Amino acid sequence: MAGVIAAEHLTKYYGRSRGVEDLSFEVAAGEVFGFLGPNGAGKTTTIRTMLDLIRPTRGRIQVFGLDPRTRGPQVHARIGYLPGELALYERLTATQYLDAFASFRGGVDPAFVRELAERLGLDLSRKISALSHGNKQKVGLVQALMHRPELLVMDEPTQGLDPLVQQQFYAILDEARERGTTAFLSSHVMPEVERICDRVAIIREGRVVTVSDIGDLKARALRRVEFHFETSVNGASFDALESVVAVEAHGDTVLLTVRGPLDEVIKEAARHTVVNVTTHEPSLEDIFLEVYRNGGEAP
Amino acid sequence: MSGLLTKTLRDQRRALIGWGIGLAVTALMYAAFYPSVKESAADLNAYLEKLPEALRELLGGDYTSPAGYLRSELFSILGPVLFLVFTVGAGARAIAGEEEDGTLDLLLSTPVRRRHVVLDKFVAMVVTATALAALVWVTVIAVGPPFDLTLPVLDVAAACLMLLLVGTAFGSISLAVGSATGHRALAYGVTGGFAVFSFVVNVLAPAVKALRPLRPLSPFRWYLDPDPLVHGVHAANVVVLVAITIVGLVVALLTFERRDLAA
Numbered sequence: 001m002a003g004v005i006a007a008e009h010l011t012k013y014y015g016r017s018r019g020v021e022d023l024s025f026e027v028a029a030g031e032v033f034g035f036l037g038p039n040g041a042g043k044t045t046t047i048r049t050m051l052d053l054i055r056p057t058r059g060r061i062q063v064f065g066l067d068p069r070t071r072g073p074q075v076h077a078r079i080g081y082l083p084g085e086l087a088l089y090e091r092l093t094a095t096q097y098l099d100a101f102a103s104f105r106g107g108v109d110p111a112f113v114r115e116l117a118e119r120l121g122l123d124l125s126r127k128i129s130a131l132s133h134g135n136k137q138k139v140g141l142v143q144a145l146m147h148r149p150e151l152l153v154m155d156e157p158t159q160g161l162d163p164l165v166q167q168q169f170y171a172i173l174d175e176a177r178e179r180g181t182t183a184f185l186s187s188h189v190m191p192e193v194e195r196i197c198d199r200v201a202i203i204r205e206g207r208v209v210t211v212s213d214i215g216d217l218k219a220r221a222l223r224r225v226e227f228h229f230e231t232s233v234n235g236a237s238f239d240a241l242e243s244v245v246a247v248e249a250h251g252d253t254v255l256l257t258v259r260g261p262l263d264e265v266i267k268e269a270a271r272h273t274v275v276n277v278t279t280h281e282p283s284l285e286d287i288f289l290e291v292y293r294n295g296g297e298a299p
Numbered sequence: 300m301s302g303l304l305t306k307t308l309r310d311q312r313r314a315l316i317g318w319g320i321g322l323a324v325t326a327l328m329y330a331a332f333y334p335s336v337k338e339s340a341a342d343l344n345a346y347l348e349k350l351p352e353a354l355r356e357l358l359g360g361d362y363t364s365p366a367g368y369l370r371s372e373l374f375s376i377l378g379p380v381l382f383l384v385f386t387v388g389a390g391a392r393a394i395a396g397e398e399e400d401g402t403l404d405l406l407l408s409t410p411v412r413r414r415h416v417v418l419d420k421f422v423a424m425v426v427t428a429t430a431l432a433a434l435v436w437v438t439v440i441a442v443g444p445p446f447d448l449t450l451p452v453l454d455v456a457a458a459c460l461m462l463l464l465v466g467t468a469f470g471s472i473s474l475a476v477g478s479a480t481g482h483r484a485l486a487y488g489v490t491g492g493f494a495v496f497s498f499v500v501n502v503l504a505p506a507v508k509a510l511r512p513l514r515p516l517s518p519f520r521w522y523l524d525p526d527p528l529v530h531g532v533h534a535a536n537v538v539v540l541v542a543i544t545i546v547g548l549v550v551a552l553l554t555f556e557r558r559d560l561a562a
Contacts, residue, residue, distance in 0.1 A: 014559075051407070053404055072413075073410040076411075079408065087404070101405070104411055140405075
């Protein structure tokens, strides 16, 4: 069976400026697929072609095996969408807004709407114009989830949410996944994608750089680890470790670039007296560099 | 009734109340002035006789009869202006307004076809405009008689119908420009400019020979001539104004179906 989403050589130009270029990927039923890239990489362009808000210049994208261009309503009925630049009807209250969208969708379970709002901590009685950015985002999330769609398409879903609400959203997403929901989520931050996705496509300047399992990506990811020891330490003993890519030692401080698990490094460091250790998540740039070093292909 | 139509009508409730009060007060004001105008109608008519033909056409001409007065005052200028501000605004906001606000993305992500969005918004505009026209009609026939401004109910209805039709014709043009381009200001500007041009051409054409060939292009040409307050509904005028409205709607449907939405 074809994937829930299948992009084939998807290309979109806005006049002469590039949206996406020759994008191909497939999202299988039931998986949570991350779409990772910096701003302007083409994430929103890809998402908007899925919903037929914009049309491909070349290539195609299919959702549930259907062309969104010709079968829009059938496709849309099965999707819950959260746009990256959320704009709501400011003059309505959250309840009025969600009621309107429920009516566009032919009705939803009101108990589920209340449950979602409660879990995300959204006051439904307030006027949307009076809501903070984070609370508007919650309205957007409820709107996308309330009809229990088979496919969630969300562009930067956690932007503006405080960490506790983010966790609540992840929990809701996990439950949806248990019901068999497929999800396509864009993000520009690696930790979020690591937390919630099974697979990830990394997109840069309109092209897919790699599609890989999140586990592979983590295993290959470079991390920077900084040890602060009580006394001066010679970096050479770290250099010998297989997982260590680079070492910089300045007196009692050792800065390591490590690929994959930290186990070896921690054990080596433990032979000295450790005052402090900090690790830095790999930035997107680090990941890109790493992917490019591998010839742009997942292993 | 679709959810979107219900919502759009509800959104227009405030506009309906505002424009309704405005139009009703305008009609009431003109009715209240009628007794004093009637007294000096002979003088006014004599004065009008001396004016250049174009200006006379603009002012409407005959103040001696209730029909002439109402036509000159309510239906020639202020009525259409108020009406057009509503319909052109509704047409521009329908697609282009929502697109510029960014709310159209989510609306079109629901199981609704683009053409149904255009149609529902068009129907909502027509329904609200019809309510406004009905209000003008009721006001004139209710408040007119105490001020001696008594007209056949059906003739007033005919004039209100023509007001509605000229209003929806321009509203439909505005909807078409907004749907084709996604720019609200452009829809206002193009339609507003065309309305002013049409109005001026229609008024000046009888006096200015060079403008005469342009006159049929003016929707206002098909609005009050022959005068519905005297002759009732003129079928050909109805056909032309409805045709303009339909062309605008079709252009809106076809162009909006084909293009990308602005991000």
